[in-house]
Amino acid sequence: MSRYLLKSMEEARSCLKDRDISLFLDYDVTLTPVAGRPEDARLSFQMKELVRMLAVSMPVAIVSGRGLADITSLVGIDGLAYAGNHGLEAVAPDFTMTYDIGRAAREELEGLVPALSELQERFKGVIFENKGVSHTVHYRLLGSRQFPLFKEGFDKAVAPALSRGRVRLAESKRAFEIRACVNWDKGRAILWMLERNRFRGTTPVFIGDDETDKDAYRALGPTGLSVHVGSEADEAAFHLIAQDEVKVFLKLLLDTHEAAC
Numbered sequence: 001m002s003r004y005l006l007k008s009m010e011e012a013r014s015c016l017k018d019r020d021i022s023l024f025l026d027y028d029v030t031l032t033p034v035a036g037r038p039e040d041a042r043l044s045f046q047m048k049e050l051v052r053m054l055a056v057s058m059p060v061a062i063v064s065g066r067g068l069a070d071i072t073s074l075v076g077i078d079g080l081a082y083a084g085n086h087g088l089e090a091v092a093p094d095f096t097m098t099y100d101i102g103r104a105a106r107e108e109l110e111g112l113v114p115a116l117s118e119l120q121e122r123f124k125g126v127i128f129e130n131k132g133v134s135h136t137v138h139y140r141l142l143g144s145r146q147f148p149l150f151k152e153g154f155d156k157a158v159a160p161a162l163s164r165g166r167v168r169l170a171e172s173k174r175a176f177e178i179r180a181c182v183n184w185d186k187g188r189a190i191l192w193m194l195e196r197n198r199f200r201g202t203t204p205v206f207i208g209d210d211e212t213d214k215d216a217y218r219a220l221g222p223t224g225l226s227v228h229v230g231s232e233a234d235e236a237a238f239h240l241i242a243q244d245e246v247k248v249f250l251k252l253l254l255d256t257h258e259a260a261c
C-alpha cells in the first residue's frame with residue numbers, strides 16, 4: 001500500500017538521492033483540477049511555470065490518454081516529450097513514435113464512430129472524443145437519471161465490436177474508453193522513452209491519478225518513484241490526497257534538485 005508522500009518526503013528524497021531524475025506526468029486531474037468538459041481542463045499559470053522550470057533541470061514527459069495533438073497544444077511547453085492516447089503515440093524534439101494497433105482494430109474503431117456520435121447527439125452532457133487510435137465517451141455532465149438509458153445505448157452500440165475481440169472497454173473517471181487490444185500502455189510507453197537518449201540512465205518519477213496510470217506504476221516498480229493522486233493505491237509507492245498537492249510535491253522536487261546542483 002502506498003505511503004502519503006507529503007509525510008514521507010525523507011524516504012522519497014533518499015530514493016532519488018544522487019540520481020539523475022526524469023519526470024513523467026499525467027495531465028488531467030494530475031496537473032489540472034477536475035473539469036466538466038475536456039477542453040476546460042487548463043494548466044494554471046503557476047503549474048505551467050513550475051513544469052517549465054522543472055524541464056530546465058530534468059527531462060520531462062507528459063503522458064496522457066488524450067490525443068497527441070490535443071495534449072501537446074493544451075500543455076504548450078516547447079522541448080518536452082509528449083505521449084498521447086495512453087502511450088500509443090509520442091513525440092519529442094529528438095523522437096517520434098506511433099504504435100501500430102493494426103488494421104482490424106482501426107476498422108473497429110472507425111466503425112463505432114456513427115453510433116457513438118449518435119449517443120452524443122441523443123444525450124445532452126455526453127461528449128464523444130474520436131482520438132483516432134482510441135475513443136473516449138465522457139459522461140461527467142450527464143444527469144444521473146439519464147445514466148441508465150445512456151448506458152443501455154452505449155452497451156448496445158459497442159457490444160458487437162467488443163465481442164469480436166479487437167477492441168476492449170476500459171473505464172476511467174466518468175468516461176468509457178474503447179481501446180485496441182494491444183500489449184501497450186502508459187507503462188510500456190514510459191519504459192520505451194527511458195531507452196531514448198534524453199531519458200536514458202535516469203530514475204523516473206511518475207505522477208498519475210487514474211486506472212490507466214496504474215500500468216505505469218506497475219511498469220516502473222521499485223526502479224522509479226510512482227505517485228498516485230487521490231487516494232492510497234496498491235500499485236504506487238506513494239500517494240497524494242488532493243490534486244493541489246501535486247504542486248507542493250513538484251516544488252519540493254525542484255528545490256531538492258536545485259539544492260543538489
Ligand SMILES: [Mg+2]
Nearest residue numbers: 026028029210
Ligand atoms: Mg488523469
